[in-house]
């Protein structure tokens with residue numbers, strides 16, 4: 681049944697996707713709309729640190745930046761969430777308590793996911809128990825590539841179950857497809873539908889540890905999937921490109937893709953996020969340039 685419905689999906693017109701992305705890349709955002717677009721992009725950032733060398737101090741600094749991205753411009757909005765490894769969730773939760781900024785955690789033995797399911801569920805439970813409000817899980821790409829869609833589906837359902845929180849509001853589940861390891865756009869479409877059928881709140885392109893990561897082509901295919909999934913089921917699923925998004929130009933290009941593919945309903949941090957470790961300062965620099973006419977050097981901002 682699951683396989684039949686995934687096999688029934690039409691193939692992706694790769695050349696058509698590429699041409700559409702190229703056409704949209706020539707769209708410029710008018711200066712009058714640019715400031716608003718940059719602020720929206722800031723509100724959509726999942727400010728990420730996923731390094732073996734991460735420390736509580738680094739996460740506290742990141743949380744401070746998430747709350748007030750630019751110390752010299754209090755009107756810059758906070759970001760959507762900080763994204764950290766599970767062991768650093770308690771630090772982020774303490775630093776962000778009482779704010780609107782979420783705490784996302786990459787559970788399920790990120791980034792490879794190569795651990796027994798029980799270990800991946802325990803990883804997720806621990807992150808949720810520590811207060812994570814969002815879980816970014818990886819799918820089993822090995823199972824997906826060998827066609828074992830049922831296994832991938834069942835594991836997403838199982839992770840979703842342990843996202844339940846004692847306060848009644850389940851942690852939002854973002855399902856990372858790691859598109860750079862899939863076999864092509866047809867796979868991206870199939871994996872998107874599989875994840876959405878299994879209950880994903882968001883589908884996310886990449887871990888940021890594999891190249892290519894969030895290419896505009898892949899993001900477009902995933903946007904088409906969430907659009908068609910809502911038309912078929914009535915449920916609106918979010919999209920999170922992540923990995924390699926570094927510049928304001930990249931961010932605004934993503935917003936154009938959203939507007940032109942799925943429309944204004946997705947131009948909201950509840951339905952579109954930008955997973956990035958080094959984007960925020962460029963957004964702040966471009967924003968300051970619009971207001972003051974000059975660039976502040978990178979030293980003006982604390983590290984992303």
Ligand SMILES: O=C[C@H](O)COP(=O)(O)O
Pocket residue numbers: 728730763886887888889922923924925955956957958
């Ligand atoms: O989930 C987010 C990604 O790990 C961020 O990747 P990046 O370091 O290339 O921005």
